[in-house]
Amino acid sequence: MTEFPQVLTIAGTDSGGGAGIMADLKTMQARHVFGTAVVVAVTAQNTIGVQDFMALPAKLINEQFRSIASDFTIKACKTGMLADAEHVHVVAEALQKYDFGPLTVDPVMIAKGGAPLLADNAIETVRKELIPLATVVTPNLPEAERLTGLAIKDANDMVTAGVALQKLGAKNVIIKGGHVTDPQAAADFVLLADGSSFWLSAPRTETIRTHGTGDTLSACLTAELAKGVPMATAIQTAKAYVTAAIQATIQVGHGHGPLNHWATPSDEVSRHDN
Numbered sequence: 001m002t003e004f005p006q007v008l009t010i011a012g013t014d015s016g017g018g019a020g021i022m023a024d025l026k027t028m029q030a031r032h033v034f035g036t037a038v039v040v041a042v043t044a045q046n047t048i049g050v051q052d053f054m055a056l057p058a059k060l061i062n063e064q065f066r067s068i069a070s071d072f073t074i075k076a077c078k079t080g081m082l083a084d085a086e087h088v089h090v091v092a093e094a095l096q097k098y099d100f101g102p103l104t105v106d107p108v109m110i111a112k113g114g115a116p117l118l119a120d121n122a123i124e125t126v127r128k129e130l131i132p133l134a135t136v137v138t139p140n141l142p143e144a145e146r147l148t149g150l151a152i153k154d155a156n157d158m159v160t161a162g163v164a165l166q167k168l169g170a171k172n173v174i175i176k177g178g179h180v181t182d183p184q185a186a187a188d189f190v191l192l193a194d195g196s197s198f199w200l201s202a203p204r205t206e207t208i209r210t211h212g213t214g215d216t217l218s219a220c221l222t223a224e225l226a227k228g229v230p231m232a233t234a235i236q237t238a239k240a241y242v243t244a245a246i247q248a249t250i251q252v253g254h255g256h257g258p259l260n261h262w263a264t265p266s267d268e269v270s271r272h273d274n
Contacts, residue, residue: 005033005226006072008100009219010091011080011108012041012053012117018258019045019111019212020080024219026261031223031241036072038064040091041083047211047253050115055083058090065094075226078104078218079130084119092129102135102225105170106218107143123147132169136231138218139165140176155189155199162191172231174221176214186243190235198273200236202243202266209249209257216259217242240265 007028014020021037028035040061043053068074077100082088095103107126109118118126123146131137131147141152148164150157152175162173171193178186187201220241224234244266245259252258 005075005223006036007033007222007226008036008038008068008072008074008077009080009222010038010040010077010082010095011215012043012083013039014043014045014212016046016211016253016258018047018252019215023212023215023258023261024078024080024222027216027219027241028223030261030263031220033075033223033226035219036068036074038068038091038094040087041081043081045111046255047257048255050111050117053083053117055087058086061087061090062094065098069098069100074098074100076101076104076222078106078222080106080215080218081108081117082122082126082130083117085122085125088122088125088130092125092133095130095133102222103133104218104222104225105130105134105137106214107131107137107139107147108214109143109146127168131165134170134172135225136172136174136221136235137165137170138174138176138214138221140178140214144175155187158189159191159197162189162197166191172235174217174235176217178210178213188239190232192231196273198232198271200239200269200271202239202269205243205246205249207246207249208255209252209259210246211253211256211258213242213246213259216245216261236269236271237265240267240269243269
């Protein structure tokens with residue numbers, strides 16, 4: 001019988017299938033690990049936007065954690081949409097109770113269409129209770145600004161924010177540079193636990209089909225860590241996978257369409273050490 005590493009996503013659903021737990025499970029399957037899920041919130045969502053969402057009761061979330069822990073051997077896990085301060089706290093408590101391996105924190109705050117997915121009063125809870133548990137944290141620029149209180153306008157600001165996030169307790173940091181207005185490349189800053197750092201860049205693809213990009217990157221990273229891949233290599237694979245999933249676009253929906261989760265990692269990602 002073939003055994004595969006088992007991984008866990010702790011997030012919200014996307015009824016449109018392109019982001020959240022749906023994107024996580026598709027990515028995990030593509031990367032040859034077995035995905036499980038703790039559903040924190042349910043959204044009514046498509047490629048055009050988020051029409052509604054509801055966070056689940058804390059009791060049901062805790063029961064999901066208990067069910068997973070009692071039956072599966074989770075090698076790595078990740079968080080995504082956590083809704084509000086109460087639910088961030090519930091998840092942080094559970095992650096301290098159960099050993100689910102390396103934790104990737106994707107601090108999801110706003111959907112691609114602009115809808116808020118994390119209450120303003122939850123930012124401090126993420127900062128104080130969740131970030132210190134993170135093996136790696138993967139914010140985009142707006143999320144990094146909210147978490148650090150710093151304005152990020154250029155590469156130097158990304159480095160400063162990375163150091164600030166590490167001081168909050170995250171062991172490793174990836175600051176995704178997709179929001180920087182460089183028409184040629186999308187560059188991410190990586191700061192590792194040992195203090196070393198590097199940049200990963202890939203050609204920018206002009207497309208509106210980028211729904212679920214952050215979820216996909218963090219899910220791929222989680223899958224690679226579950227396999228025992230070293231952090232720096234896992235991060236580079238995740239960047240290469242997302243790059244290919246954007247480049248090999250598929251036509252789904254009428255708005256910000258989803259990525260192509262069938263894609264194989266691109267060889268167009270380059271690494272530049274500091």
